Amino acid sequence: MKTYDLVVIGGGSAGLAAAISAYDNGVTDILILERDKELGGILNQCIHNGFGLHTFKEELSGPSYAERFITMIHDRGIQFKLNAMVTHLSDEKVVEYVTPAEGYVRIQAKAVILAMGCRERTRGAIAVPGYRPAGIWSAGTAQRYLNMEGYMVGRKVFILGSGDIGLIMARRMSLEGAQVMGVAEIMPYSNGLPRNIKQCLEDFDIPLFLSHTISRIEGKQRVNQVTIQQVDDKMKPIAGTEKVFDVDTVLFSVGLIPENALSEEAEVKLHRRTKGPIVDESYQTNVDGIFACGNVLHVHDLVDWVSQEGTKAGKAASRYLKKELVEGGSTIDLDAGIGVGYIVPHKVNPDNIGATVECMFRVTRTYKNVFVKVYKDGEVIKTVKKRAMAPAEMENIVLKKEDLAGCKKNILIQVSEEQ
Amino acid sequence: MEKEMVCIVCPMSCHLRVGFSDVDGSIESVTGNTCPRGDVYARKELTNPTRMLTSTVKIEGAQYERLPVITSSDIPKSMMRAVMEQLRHVVVKAPVNNKDVVIANVCGLNVDIIASRTMK
Numbered sequence: 249m250k251t252y253d254l255v256v257i258g259g260g261s262a263g264l265a266a267a268i269s270a271y272d273n274g275v276t277d278i279l280i281l282e283r284d285k286e287l288g289g290i291l292n293q294c295i296h297n298g299f300g301l302h303t304f305k306e307e308l309s310g311p312s313y314a315e316r317f318i319t320m321i322h323d324r325g326i327q328f329k330l331n332a333m334v335t336h337l338s339d340e341k342v343v344e345y346v347t348p349a350e351g352y353v354r355i356q357a358k359a360v361i362l363a364m365g366c367r368e369r370t371r372g373a374i375a376v377p378g379y380r381p382a383g384i385w386s387a388g389t390a391q392r393y394l395n396m397e398g399y400m401v402g403r404k405v406f407i408l409g410s411g412d413i414g415l416i417m418a419r420r421m422s423l424e425g426a427q428v429m430g431v432a433e434i435m436p437y438s439n440g441l442p443r444n445i446k447q448c449l450e451d452f453d454i455p456l457f458l459s460h461t462i463s464r465i466e467g468k469q470r471v472n473q474v475t476i477q478q479v480d481d482k483m484k485p486i487a488g489t490e491k492v493f494d495v496d497t498v499l500f501s502v503g504l505i506p507e508n509a510l511s512e513e514a515e516v517k518l519h520r521r522t523k524g525p526i527v528d529e530s531y532q533t534n535v536d537g538i539f540a541c542g543n544v545l546h547v548h549d550l551v552d553w554v555s556q557e558g559t560k561a562g563k564a565a566s567r568y569l570k571k572e573l574v575e576g577g578s579t580i581d582l583d584a585g586i587g588v589g590y591i592v593p594h595k596v597n598p599d600n601i602g603a604t605v606e607c608m609f610r611v612t613r614t615y616k617n618v619f620v621k622v623y624k625d626g627e628v629i630k631t632v633k634k635r636a637m638a639p640a641e642m643e644n645i646v647l648k649k650e651d652l653a654g655c656k657k658n659i660l661i662q663v664s665e666e667q
Numbered sequence: 668m669e670k671e672m673v674c675i676v677c678p679m680s681c682h683l684r685v686g687f688s689d690v691d692g693s694i695e696s697v698t699g700n701t702c703p704r705g706d707v708y709a710r711k712e713l714t715n716p717t718r719m720l721t722s723t724v725k726i727e728g729a730q731y732e733r734l735p736v737i738t739s740s741d742i743p744k745s746m747m748r749a750v751m752e753q754l755r756h757v758v759v760k761a762p763v764n765n766k767d768v769v770i771a772n773v774c775g776l777n778v779d780i781i782a783s784r785t786m787k
Contacts (some may be wrong), residue, residue, distance in 0.1 A: 309784070315784055396731045
């Protein structure tokens with residue numbers, strides 16, 4: 249069985265950054281396995297701009313951002329395989345994949361980085377009643393058809409879900425001449441960026457129906473009608489609030505779920521909230537030598553943070569391979585308190601961090617003019633003022649090594665109205 | 668007269684109120700912003716709103732059917748439809764390099780439509 253020092257599963261933004269970082273930290277025997285026909289992942293279909301403001305200090309389109317990283321892969325001569333679908337991963341780091349060129353292949357990795365990204369939630373996942381005709385798409389699938397494969401997926405469109413993908417598809421379909429009848433959002437607020445509400449909906453006079461959901465889809469062969477209904481505070485549809493739209497297409501933009509079938513097979517433990525692996529400061533999972541980064545770990549809103557996380561995971565994997573990571577020892581749990589949904593990493597071994605550790609977290613609702621407080625064993629050790637926070641935007645807080653010194657129980661991060 | 672708008676410069680999403688002169692309709696005041704960028708945004712958005720435009724054009728001989736393109740700088744919002752109409756007629760042939768000019772000086776705006784990736 250052929251062996252590699254490092255196998256990276258997934259050649260999207262996380263995997264590319266991880267491979268580059270591992271290489272630059274001295275690991276050269278790397279293989280990236282990518283199931284699509286080219287590297288770059290989801291960036292290749294995200295043709296809108298705004299990527300790379302943090303990484304490159306300019307606003308690039310998704311494909312341009314990907315191209316910068318792909319060029320770095322080529323410059324380093326890092327090996328990758330395309331059309332390579334990983335079918336199995338074991339806790340002993342045996343990777344099985346299939347490609348049209350090689351057929352079925354088993355390889356042994358000394359370290360693995362999980363970078364498989366995420367998948368869209370579907371109509372089935374949220375159980376929308378009605379017929380099951382043609383013309384119902386997840387927004388990302390429609391985006392790929394429209395932007396890469398050259399198929400216009402519909403002419404009269406309704407969109408469920410006001411996350412950024414739904415909003416961006418509303419603009420894209422409008423620009424291509426479709427009539428977007430509206431966007432329904434079950435929550436009383438949009439999870440999309442205000443910038444996208446303005447530039448994707450208001451610019452095109454597309455109505456946003458907050459606290460509404462689709463309650464019925466009609467059509468035998470092709471969609472011909474959707475019914476939306478207002479929901480109450482328990483998200484139950486309210487009778488008498490029905491609005492009917494004649495459409496030929498419905499797009500679902502109702503959330504993303506980390507793609508962890510392989511992780512689970514390798515006995516990687518997943519986090520209840522993120523649906524991704526539980527990782528330590530080195531982005532290592534509970535399985536020795538298996539690391540995770542990017543959307544497979546937790547769903548990000550900015551690609552820059554995905555690349556940054558990949559860079560950290562790649563470096564950590566190189567330290568693991570060079571036997572520089574301290575195993576065992578005392579790890580400190582990073583726990584989410586009031587107002588915080590989750591924190592990544594989930595735990596920290598202070599022996600393995602440099603001067604600082606960066607903690608990424610999401611809040612559970614919108615906040616204005618509040619304080620993020622860090623508690624060590626119940627005592628406040630750090631307070632950061634935040635003017636505005638929203639669940640759609642990932643937050644971060646940096647802890648110093650000395651902040652963690654002497655910690656016996658845990659570090660807790662929570663939101664407080666008072667200083 | 669007053670107009671309300673939400674600032675999109677940063678996540679604060681300040682609610683701006685813009686006051687107009689009763690005499691000539693010019694902008695007299697911007698309030699509700701918590702930083703100077705809100706003032707700049709409101710004035711630009713109300714006098715000369717511009718947008719970067721991203722779309723695709725048909726490409727032949729490439730691994731995909733569509734080539735993503737972008738304007739070389741922002742264009743007046745009112746010109747987006749006209750520029751989209753120009754893109755409908757374009758067919759390029761692979762290979763294309765990132766930043767290759769697809770349409771020079773589109774609609775006389777002194778802005779080019781350029782490829783936003785390399786495609787072979």
